[in-house]
Amino acid sequence: MTDARGAESTPSVLTRSIDPEWASALRPVSGVISKLQEFLDGEVAAGRGYLPAEENVFRAFAAPLSRVRVLIVGQDPYPGLGHPIGLSFAVDRAVRPIPRSLWNIYKELRSDVGVTPPSHGDLSAWSDQGVMLLNRVLTVEPGKSGSHRRKGWETVTATAIHALADRGGPLVAILWGKDAISLEPMLGSVPVIKSVHPSPLSAGGGFFGSHPFSRANASLLSQGASPIDWTIPA
Structure with a gap:
């Protein structure tokens, strides 16, 4: 990243995981x-802390921008200690039980493409294949869902989404819920698959049966790209 004068600055632990392609795309912000960073340092100093761990905040940006084939947008990290790992909807392998929204995603995964859900919630296998699991807000105060909204993260992630749209295909976006669907205008001509959120409060209203995984692969194939193997190793 660069400092306020445009000079190269030494990466902090917070930003060290950002791939150089993404560092360039995020330079305007x-x-x-x-x-x-100053806000998060203040949260630590005040004894509140934040999640996920500092080194995982930008984990969604660890793979090159050029490799992203699918964008899945979440809201903000799970607020439970030890849960979030910097990838939307995912949790640390040790977390039990699996969050109900993720379990509903697993149910649709089995129904849609026949993948047997694992016993854990780590979605790194998707991330490794070019699925960007991007939360709209990248941090949260432990125990307080949504507590870091409107602190600046929305500007950062909007810049990332615009960068993907400007790059163009092969790319498909999966948007679950009103917050994610509101981002559709940012995506321009990028194909979008959308439905209600997988939350237990809404999944029965159109998430189940929406076939997002097979539809995403069909879109990638139509763009001349390889499909995603949605299998998650146990």
């Missing part, structure tokens, strides 16, 4: 990221 480097000042916002610096202010977010």
